[in-house]
Amino acid sequence: xxxxxxxxxxxxxxxxxxxxxxxxxxxxxxxxxxxxxxxxxxxxxxxxxxxxxxxxxxxxxxxxxxxxxxxxxxxxxxxxxxxxxxxxxxxxxxxxxxxxxxxxxxxxxxxxxxxxxxxxxxxxxxxxxxxxxxxxxxxxxxxxxxxxxxxxxxxxxxxxxxxxxxxxxxxxxxxxxxxxxxxxxxxxxxxxxxxxxxxxxxxxxxxxxxxxxxxxxxxxxxxxxxxxxxxxxxxxxxxxxxxxxxxxxxxxxxxxxxxxxxxxxxxxxxxxxxxxxxxxxxxxxxxxxxxxxxxxxxxxxxxxxxxxxxxxxxxxxxxxxxxxxxxxxxxxxxxxxxxxxxxxxxx
Amino acid sequence: xxxxxxxxxxxxxxxxxxxxxxxxxxxxxxxxxxxxxxxxxxxxxxxxxxxxxxxxxxxxxxxxxxxxxxxxxxxxxxxxxxxxxxxxxxxxxxxxxxxxxxxxxxxxxxxxxxxxxxxxxxxxxxxxxxxxxxxxxxxxxxxxxxxxxxxxxxxxxxxxxxxxxxxxxxxxxxxxxxxxxxxxxxxxxxxxxxxxxxxxxxxxxxxxxxxxxxxxxxxxxxxxxxxxxxxxxxxxxxxxxxxxxxxxxxxxxxxxxxxxxxxxxxxxxxxxxxxxxxxxxxxxxxxxxxxxxxxxxxxxxxxxxxxxxxxxxxxxxxxxxxxxxxxxxxxxxxxxxxxxxxxxxxx
DNA sequence: CTGAAAGCGCTTACAG
DNA sequence: CTGAAAGCGCTTACAG
Numbered sequence: 001x002x003x004x005x006x007x008x009x010x011x012x013x014x015x016x017x018x019x020x021x022x023x024x025x026x027x028x029x030x031x032x033x034x035x036x037x038x039x040x041x042x043x044x045x046x047x048x049x050x051x052x053x054x055x056x057x058x059x060x061x062x063x064x065x066x067x068x069x070x071x072x073x074x075x076x077x078x079x080x081x082x083x084x085x086x087x088x089x090x091x092x093x094x095x096x097x098x099x100x101x102x103x104x105x106x107x108x109x110x111x112x113x114x115x116x117x118x119x120x121x122x123x124x125x126x127x128x129x130x131x132x133x134x135x136x137x138x139x140x141x142x143x144x145x146x147x148x149x150x151x152x153x154x155x156x157x158x159x160x161x162x163x164x165x166x167x168x169x170x171x172x173x174x175x176x177x178x179x180x181x182x183x184x185x186x187x188x189x190x191x192x193x194x195x196x197x198x199x200x201x202x203x204x205x206x207x208x209x210x211x212x213x214x215x216x217x218x219x220x221x222x223x224x225x226x227x228x229x230x231x232x233x234x235x236x237x238x239x240x241x242x243x244x245x246x247x248x249x250x251x252x253x254x255x256x257x258x259x260x261x262x263x264x265x266x267x268x269x270x271x272x273x274x275x276x277x278x279x280x281x282x283x284x285x286x287x288x289x290x291x292x293x294x295x296x297x298x299x300x301x302x303x304x305x306x307x308x309x310x311x312x313x314x315x316x317x318x319x320x321x322x323x324x325x326x327x328x329x330x331x332x333x334x335x336x337x338x339x340x341x342x343x344x345x346x347x
Numbered sequence: 348x349x350x351x352x353x354x355x356x357x358x359x360x361x362x363x364x365x366x367x368x369x370x371x372x373x374x375x376x377x378x379x380x381x382x383x384x385x386x387x388x389x390x391x392x393x394x395x396x397x398x399x400x401x402x403x404x405x406x407x408x409x410x411x412x413x414x415x416x417x418x419x420x421x422x423x424x425x426x427x428x429x430x431x432x433x434x435x436x437x438x439x440x441x442x443x444x445x446x447x448x449x450x451x452x453x454x455x456x457x458x459x460x461x462x463x464x465x466x467x468x469x470x471x472x473x474x475x476x477x478x479x480x481x482x483x484x485x486x487x488x489x490x491x492x493x494x495x496x497x498x499x500x501x502x503x504x505x506x507x508x509x510x511x512x513x514x515x516x517x518x519x520x521x522x523x524x525x526x527x528x529x530x531x532x533x534x535x536x537x538x539x540x541x542x543x544x545x546x547x548x549x550x551x552x553x554x555x556x557x558x559x560x561x562x563x564x565x566x567x568x569x570x571x572x573x574x575x576x577x578x579x580x581x582x583x584x585x586x587x588x589x590x591x592x593x594x595x596x597x598x599x600x601x602x603x604x605x606x607x608x609x610x611x612x613x614x615x616x617x618x619x620x621x622x623x624x625x626x627x628x629x630x631x632x633x634x635x636x637x638x639x640x641x642x643x644x645x646x647x648x649x650x651x652x653x654x655x656x657x658x659x660x661x662x663x664x665x666x667x668x669x670x671x672x673x674x675x676x677x678x679x680x681x682x683x684x685x686x687x688x689x690x691x692x693x694x
Numbered sequence: 695c696t697g698a699a700a701g702c703g704c705t706t707a708c709a710g
Numbered sequence: 711c712t713g714a715a716a717g718c719g720c721t722t723a724c725a726g
């Protein structure tokens with residue numbers, strides 16, 4: 001920058017202004033500066049700029065993993081929403097471990113991000129404290145926190161579970177199971193667990209047993225997880241009429257297990273998943289599921305942050321801790337259908 | 348840091364040393380400093396540290412998108428390999444556009460990363476120049492560059508295509524097609540195109556026509572792309588015996604299209620994909636494919652960089668521009684089989 | 695519209 | 711083993 005200013009015959013301040021706010025510089029000097037920049041191949045140093053202005057234009061995103069396409073979509077949406085305004089994503093992976101999340105928050109804070117986005121609503125005590133003391137916007141995503149730290153963008157996993165149960169009940173099913181994972185002290189992904197809780201609650205409200213909820217392995221679930229749990233469920237209760245898998249990934253594995261066993265879906269068994277992953281619409285038969293727009297969670301979070309960054313008044317910020325619910329949608333496809341035998345019994 | 352040094356009654360230099368190289372400080376003073384840090388909840392500012400030391404510990408990764416699980420895996424692998432050493436990933440998405448790649452490189456350079464990893468081996472002229480002038484390690488991944496900028500980690504897409512063709516030929520097929528996308532001036536993803544080129548070359552070497560290679564739409568391919576191109580191919584050549592889809596994503600869509608049309612796979616048609624995506628092993632029948640370990644590309648790249656960072660001598664660096672080939676592997680599953688009618692004719 | 699001065703919070707390179 | 715000085719390359723906050 002020193003070189004540029006010398007070549008253009010102006011002060012460094014003027015060069016800085018040309019870069020930050022070209023309008024405030026006369027056209028002639030601006031041109032001279034631009035030419036000098038061009039000629040020298042000058043690339044501004046934002047590390048210095050960040051230190052000086054106390055704004056890094058970094059947004060930290062802490063996600064379980066990029067291996068799950070939902071989180072990848074969220075990261076993508078967030079990144080795209082922020083990029084036009086010059087914000088750069090700093091991604092960290094927790095691998096679904098709370099302790100890892102805490103470690104990542106600690107190191108990320110040293111990078112002085114302008115905001116932190118974190119997936120999930122459950123954190124270690126130390127992590128929560130660090131976030132609270134960071135004095136920057138915090139957004140918890142992919143869940144509806146009972147005790148929000150600051151802002152949140154997501155949906156209620158509990159309500160997803162309830163919706164799934166009510167839907168299967170509405171089809172006339174009574175022997176209803178679910179496929180999920182075991183709760184693990186170390187695991188951070190309690191989202192599936194919340195869905196099962198809502199599912200179970202809705203079943204019991206309807207006077208239906210929730211004993212066919214299978215919990216096996218630890219999050220994240222896999223295709224294989226679906227096949228394995230479905231196998232367990234079918235062995236335990238061959239008369240099961242409907243199954244909710246906490247993820248389409250599981251649902252797909254479960255569907256394949258049914259194929260292998262010759263269990264007809266949906267003729268003998270209604271099956272539904274969660275997530276509306278790409279795969280769900282492509283299988284034969286296509287899987288009934290509940291869609292959450294993962295990309296939109298990212299985009300909405302990005303928009304919320306840009307909004308927040310615009311507000312210069314920090315008091316104003318503190319007041320309006322927003323809680324965006326992006327909702328979810330049941331996508332009825334071909335793996336579920338009305339239980340005719342029950343209908344006849346009832347009718 | 349000023350506060351910490353005052354509370355501990357030492358100079359800032361000593362605080363800095365405790366953080367950077369605790370060994371070089373007496374145990375008693377170290378303890379005093381640690382306590383002061385703890386008490387004040389001091390979080391070091393790496394923005395200032397980066398400016399001062401001229402090392403940011405950032406590694407930029409430029410990928411088409413995170414929506415493709417292969418690139419997500421690579422990003423994950425790279426991030427995990429680098430994190431233990433304190434390096435932070437800066438991810439940018441090109442959306443498969445060369446112009447966007449150039450723009451991203453330009454803005455990333457302002458962040459002063461210690462290295463740049465970029466997917467693909469084709470770049471705009473300006474992008475190539477910027478990378479060459481950056482004076483940091485550059486790694487091109489996911490391909491084998493004809494004219495490498497610096498280092499590379501990947502495999503030859505051309506050879507993948509050849510391997511696919513040779514495999515289908517070895518099964519006795521002669522009417523062989525492929526499903527890919529059209530080359531687009533704007534598109535950055537010429538990887539699929541390279542696979543088709545190798546495929547076509549191997550067919551012609553064997554004296555087999557390559558007229559059944561269908562190119563439709565632009566990268567990236569989708570499930571729907573597979574269904575659509577397969578549909579076109581079947582209309583054009585109902586007697587096609589074997590098909591290579593440039594991606595498992597397409598292969599899956601193609602398989603579903605076959606189901607819908609009642610075309611038996613592999614009885615009437617051998618089908619294979621590329622990528623060994625999760626989905627390929629889970630379909631019924633499971634899809635024959637070619638596996639590239641996307642995560643390993645990331646990990647190997649990370650290891651290469653850590654190696655490079657260790658070498659203090661810049662001369663040494665320049666000499667050994669390494670080119671790592673991670674190879675690929677044909678995974679024979681259930682969508683391909685020997686063409687018996689041909690075998691008889693021949694036998 | 696333009697500039698001179700001070701400072702962001704660290705680390706480098708010397709001294710002692 | 712510890713410290714005082716200088717500087718990394720910008721922006722902020724004033725002046726003019």
